[in-house]
Amino acid sequence: MSGGSGEEWGELVAAALLGAERRRPPGGSVRALLDKAAAETVRRRAGARPAVPGRRPVPAPEDTRTPLPAAAERRLAALLVDRAGGAGQTGSAGRRTAGPDLGELLPQWLAEANAQGYRAPAALLPALLDAARARTDLRAETLAFAGPRALWLARYNPDWKFALRDGVRQQLPDEEPEAVDKLWQEGLFAERMALLSAVRRRDPAAGLRLLASTWRTERAEDRLMFLDALRQGLGPADEPFLERALSDRSRTVRATAAELLATLPDSALAARMAERARSCVALDRVGGTGIVVEAPHECDADMQRDGVMAKPPAGRGERAWWLSQIVEATPLGVWQERLGGLSPERIVALPVADGWRDDLHAAWCGAAVRQGNAEWARALIGEPTEPFAQGPGDPAKLLSVLPEEERGAWAARFIAAHGLSEAFRILGVCGVPWPVPLGRAVVDALEIAREAGSYPWSFSGVMGLAERCLDPSDAERLAPLAAVPGEREGESPGAGAYWAESFQRLVATLRLRSAMLAELREHDGSSQAEGDGTDRAEHDADRPRGT
Missing domain, CATH: 1.25.40 (Serine Threonine Protein Phosphatase 5, Tetratricopeptide repeat)
Structure with a gap:
């Protein structure tokens, strides 16, 4: 193509943008301008080099689940169109209108569709992936509903890379340990996190071995996230690894390891915390029935190694802060043995001397939630006669245990x-x-x-x-x-x-x-x-x- 062609094309474009009223077009008329533009367009295209053909994509995998009924498919299309706004949103005066908010019904629709075993319509896969990209709470149900075809499609759009990452949790290769090891050694952090979660769900011991194989070389922030993944399938076999993590260089890693150990009632850390708690809380043998509290006077190195944070938050006394952490990490079964064999309900009803009641009860509330103990949660939440502000714990968290x-x-x-x-x-x-x-x-x-x-x-x-x-x-x-x-x-x-x-x-x-x-x-x-x-x-x- 000659050098003058570019200049001539520029003149044509400029004349077309400015209009014949402001600039005389090449050839003297609009018709001549269009004729010259058409001819120049053909000449420019004829001079373009053909693209190198790429490999055809592998066909989408088959999904043999039951297709949606037609009415349900139309409903899904309406929910997806409305998810970013619509009838249930605000009107011109800022008030919500009288129509339903369809986008908020999408989670229920997906949950029911998965319960019925349906597969997603191929035409709606892009809209489903867009919805899941915008709302993380939709991702698990969306990927389950969309199935393997969504992962196939996500490889061709970087906006949907979350599906590839989260999809590892659903498509872990059972017979390819080399592939698992390769992904763990070479994958991105998000891929490795998803892989560890998937392995832990299937085989907790294998997940622990995977994490231990690279633990010393991981960054502190990655160690923290990987350690948190051990909540899936946590059991006594994890205790030796978690005990070693109590000596980690990172304070947050140490604290997370201590929290996990505290949820294992037979762990050595739980026993150490129970021993400290026994020295702080007892029945009042002198003044009659009731509980007396002697909070710790210092937070020594052993306590800090077991996850007790020395510095309290603003507005909280040191001794109360140390006491609450010790009691919260103590197995709740200790208190029936320590406090005369009483039931949790009767223990909670006992008076607590010297103004320690709220601190002690709040720590028991934290322990009940952490340990998932419904009997203690039921005793602590009591009857709903007091507003939130007057209670020691959060009733919503205690309710979640029941x-x-x-x-x-x-x-x-x-x-x-x-x-x-x-x-x-x-x-x-x-x-x-x-x-x-x-x-x-x-x-x-x-x-x-x-x-x-x-x-x-x-x-x-x-x-x-x-x-x-x-x-x-x-x-x-x-x-x-x-x-x-x-x-x-x-x-x-x-x-x-x-x-x-x-x-x-x-x-x-x-x-x-x-x-x-x-x-x-x-x-x-x-x-x-x-x-x-x-x-x-x-x-x-x-x-x-x-x-």
Whole structure:
């Protein structure tokens, strides 16, 4: 191509951008300009060198799971389109509109689709991967639903590299130890982290051997993350490795090792902590029934090696800080032996001398959560008669230790006693859908708040939870609440309309969830036949050649 061609092309482009009114086009007219541009375009393309052909990609792997019913596939497409905004989002005045927030229903849809064993439609894989990229809470369910074809597709788009990383957890090569070792030795940190988690889940001892093989050469920040992965399948066989980690150069690594050892009730560290705790807490033999506390007066080197942090946080006394860490790391079974064989409920009821009650009970709360001890959690949480601020521990964390049905019943009683102002964290740890007593307690509290003339905007968080967590069968029972009430004296302007919109959205969302679950649970012949043509063609298109 001649050197003048580039200059001529530039003149044509400039004339086209400026327009014939501002610059005389080459050839004197717009028609002549277009003719010259067409001819020059052909000449430029003729002078381009052909691209080197690349290798054809390997065909996508086959996914033999059941295809989605057609109605469920359409629903998924709507959820994915709406995930970044839509009917359930805010209107022009900043208020949420009366339509359901479809994007927030995607986690439930994915969970149900996986429970039913469906495979993802090929056409929706890109949108699914985009959704999982934007929301980490969707990744596990999305990758399970999308299956091996999502990992195949992710190799061609760097935006979806998270799928390759997280996919190691699902596709660990069982018969290729050399491949596992190679990935551990040469992989990126995220790949190695995923690999260690996968190996630990399948074979905890093999995972420990993998970590021990390179432990001395790992960076401190990597050692910390790898050590945390040992929570998966943690057992007595991990104790020798964790004991050695107590002497690590990194303070955070030492603290994590101590925390893991404290969850093993028969570990040497648990025994050392129990011995320290016994010297700090005892029954009051002089003043009658009760507990006396003598907190440590120093934090010696042995205590620090076992994970006791010497410097307390701002506003916390040193002795109280040291005591709480020791008690929290002590096996809870120690206290029944130490305190006269009493049950946890009776121990918690004992008076504690000299103002140490809240510190001691808060440490027991931490131990109950760390050790997953439902009996102690039940004793410490008690009846829901006190607001959060008056208790020593976080009821939401203690609730998470209790069985799901018991959690819902306790939360229902809490809301009946205190309303919704402090219930958001409690509701967040209850199972979905909420049991009937909890759902009724939440709706009753919302009605009471509306009738009392409360500001409706302060309950938007609870209302959002109710949309996702109430049993869908409650929709018709709640429908009368969606009516717009008349304005009352002293009520916030527009409050009645806002309450009506909130209940309208709640009812609409429950109805949508009911339809959504019905579509996914539809296994009759008519539903399957409707999707068979498209799904079978899609299935055949994904087969490798010759199959």
